[in-house]
C-alpha cells in the first residue's frame with residue numbers, strides 16, 4: 139500500500155505507458171548549446187531516470203535559427219545536428235526512461251537581431267524589436283516545427299512538447315496584444331489560433347500516430363488583451379483534434395507582472411485552471427507550478443485537478459524524488475524551495491543552471507560523492523546551511539561526523555528565513571538535513587557552543603560558524619527602540635512606524651514580514667481572476683492594508699533591492715510597493731533616538747524654500763512631513779502625501795545636505811553581516827581546518843554559496 143496511489147499509478151498515453159503521473163518538466167540547462175555538453179546532459183538525465191523519473195521533457199530547442207533564444211541558442215533543423223541528441227536519448231533509454239524534446243520558438247522573446255514575431259511589437263522584457271513574419275514565413279515556420287519533430291523522432295526521442303505558452307511565438311499568435319495581423323493568421327480568434335493548430339497538425343503528420351505529442355497550452359496568459367478562457371478551450375479542442383496526446387498547462391507569460399512560480403506563490407496555486415481544462419477536454423491534462431512534494435502531487439490528482447503533474451525544479455533539487463516517494467521516504471526528499479537562485483536566475487543571466495539546495499545538479503560528475511578511501515573523524519561547527527550540507531555530504535562519503543550547533547535547533551539563518559511570509563518552504567531544507575543527518579549517523583550536538591576543547595579529537599575541523607549581524611555604529615543604536623532583525627523575526631514587539639536600516643535582502647524580507655498580513659489572499663493581492671471570466675485571468679490587484687508603515691533606509695544611491703534575484707527581485711520590490719513601504723537612498727546616518735532615525739541626505743535649499751514650494755533642484759512640493767526629502771530631490775525617498783505617519787520630517791538644512799527625521803517607534807538593524815570565525819585562531823594541532831560559508835566570507839553571502847562551498851569541500855576530501 140502506498141501513500142500516493144494516484145501519483146504513482148501508471149498512465150497509458152497512445153503507445154507509451156508512463157510509469158507514474160510525474161513528468162519532469164522542461165528546464166533549459168545551458169548545456170543544450172554547449173559543444174560536447176550532451177555528455178553531461180545525458181549524465182544529468184540518467185541520474186534522474188535512476189531516481190525514478192518517467193517522462194522527461196528537455197530544455198527548449200527551436201525548430202529554426204531565428205526562434206532560438208539567443209544568437210547561439212540551440213535549434214534543430216538538420217540531420218547533422220542529430221548525433222548529440224542520440225547520445226542523450228540512448229543514455230535515457232538505456233536506463234529505462236522516456237524523453238521528449240521541447241520545441242520552443244522564442245518569437246519576440248529571442249534576444250538576437252533576427253527575432254521574429256506575428257507583429258513587430260517589442261516585449262517589455264526584451265531590448266530587441268522583432269521583425270514581422272510574412273505569411274509565407276509563417277507557413278515555413280509551421281513546416282520547420284514539423285521537420286524538427288521528425289528529426290527529434292529520428293534522434294530517438296519518444297515525443298515532443300510543443301511550447302505554446304509563456305509568451306513565446308505560438309502564444310504570441312493567439313492574442314491581440316501581440317498579433318495585429320490581417321492575413322489568415324490574424325484578425326479573428328479563429329485566425330489567431332490557426333498557427334498553433336497547423337503546427338500541431340503538421341507535427342502529428344510528420345511523426346505518425348505513435349509519437350507522443352504534448353502541447354503546452356497557455357491557459358492563463360496573465361497579460362492585458364489576452365485570451366478569454368473560452369478561446370483557450372476552443373484552442374484546446376482544436377489541438378486535440380489535430381492530434382495532441384497530452385495537454386500541459388501554461389500559466390502566465392514571462393512578461394506578466396504576477397508571480398507564478400516563485401516562493402511566495404502558494405502550493406499548487408494554479409491547478410484549478412488545469413481542472414477547468416480537464417473538465418472540458420478529453421486528452422490527459424498536466425498541472426504545473428509550485429508543486430514540490432509528493433503529497434501535493436497526490437492531492438492534485440486525487441481531487442481531479444489533473445491527470446499528471448509536471449514538475450521541473452523539484453527534479454533539480456532531488457534526482458531521486460520519485461524513488462523516495464515510491465519507497466515511502468518523503469522526509470528524505472531534498473525539496474525545491476522555489477528560490478530560483480541557481481536555476482532560473484542562472485539561465486536568465488547566461489550561466490549554467492544548478493540548484494541552491496543541490497549544487498550537484500548539472501555537475502554530477504564533477505561533484506561525485508563517492509565513498510572515501512580514508513574515513514576520518516570530522517568535527518563541524520555550526521549547523522547553518524553550510525555546516526548541515528557539509529556534514530551530510532561528508533557522512534554520505536563514509537566519514538564520521540560530529541556537528542555542533544549552539545542553538546537548540548539546526549538550520550542557522552534558515553530558521554529566520556523560513557519565518558518570512560512566502561518563505562515557509564525554507565523549512566523543508568532544515569527538515570531534509572535533519573532527516574539525512576540522523577539516517578547517516580551524524581552525531582548532532584545542539585544547544586552547545588563548541589570550543590577548541592570539543593574539537594581536540596577530530597582529524598579534521600570544518601568551521602561553518604556563519605555570520606553575525608553587523609552593528610553599524612550609529613549613535614543611539616543601543617537605545618530601547620532599536621532591534622536586530624533576529625529579534626524581530628523571533629517575535630519581539632514592533633511599533634506602528636518602523637525604520638529599517640539597510641535595504642539588502644534581509645532589509646527587504648524584514649519590511650515584508652512587518653507589513654504583510656498573513657491572511658492576505660494571493661489572488662486578490664496580485665489580481666488573478668479565479669472565476670475564469672476575465673480576459674487573460676487579469677483583475678485589478680487589491681493589496682491588503684499593510685500592518686505597519688515601514689521606511690527602508692540605505693546609504694547607497696542605487697535602486698533599492700538591485701542585488702535581489704534576477705527573476706524574483708521585481709516580486710520583492712512589488713510586494714513592498716503594494717505595502718506602501720517608503721525607500722530613502724543615499725542617507726548618512728546621524729543618530730537614532732526616541733523620535734526615530736536622523737539622517738542627512740544630499741540636497742540643497744532651505745526650509746523656507748521648501749515650505750514655499752521652491753526648493754532648489756527639487757520637484758515635489760509638499761511641505762512639512764513629506765516635504766524636505768522631496769525638496770532634496772529624493773523622489774523615491776518619502777511618500778508624498780503630507781501627514782503620512784511614516785513620512786520623514788525636516789528638522790534642519792545644511793549646504794548640500796538636508797537633515798531629516800524618519801519618525802519611527804521601532805528601528806530595525808539590517809545592516810549586513812560579519813563573519814564569525816573566532817574559533818579558527820584557537821585551534822592547534824596541525825590538523826586540516828576549513829572555514830566555509832559565512833564564516834569564510836560574509837560579504838554577498840547567500841545560502842547558494844554556503845551550500846556549494848560545503849559540498850565542494852566534502853567532494854574534495856580524500
Ligand code: FAD
Pocket residue numbers: 477479519520521522523524525542543544545549550551552554555558586587588589602603604605627643644647814817830831832833839840841842844
Ligand atoms: P549561518 O546560517 O549563520 O549558520 C551558522 C551556524 O553556526 C549558526 O546556527 C550558529 O548558531 C552556529 N554557530 C556559530 N558558532 C558556533 C559555535 N562556536 N558552536 C556551535 N555553533 C555555532 N539566503 C539565500 O540564499 N536566499 C534567501 O532567500 C535568503 N533569505 C534569508 C532571509 C533571512 C531573514 C535571513 C536572516 C537570511 C536569508 N538568507 C538567504 C541568507 C542565508 O540564510 C545565509 O546566507 C546562510 O544561512 C549562511 O549559511 P552559513 O551556514 O554560512 O551560516
Ligand code: NAP
Pocket residue numbers: 608609610611639640641642643644645647691692693694695701702703808809810811837838839840841
Ligand atoms: P546585503 O544584501 O549585503 O545588505 C546589507 C545592507 O546593509 C545594505 O543595504 C547596505 O547598504 C547596508 N549596510 C552595510 N553596512 C552598513 C553599515 N555599516 N551601516 C549601515 N548600513 C550598512 O546583506 P543582508 O541584507 O544582510 O543579506 C545577507 C545575505 O542574505 C545577502 O547576501 C542576500 O543575498 C541574502 N538574502 C537573500 C534574499 C533573497 O531573497 N534572495 C533574502 C534575504 C537575504 P548600504 O551600504 O547602501 O547602506
Ligand code: SF4
Pocket residue numbers: 451452454455473474475476477478479480481482492493494495496
Ligand atoms: Fe528550486 Fe531554488 Fe533549486 Fe531552483 S535553485 S531548483 S528554485 S531550490
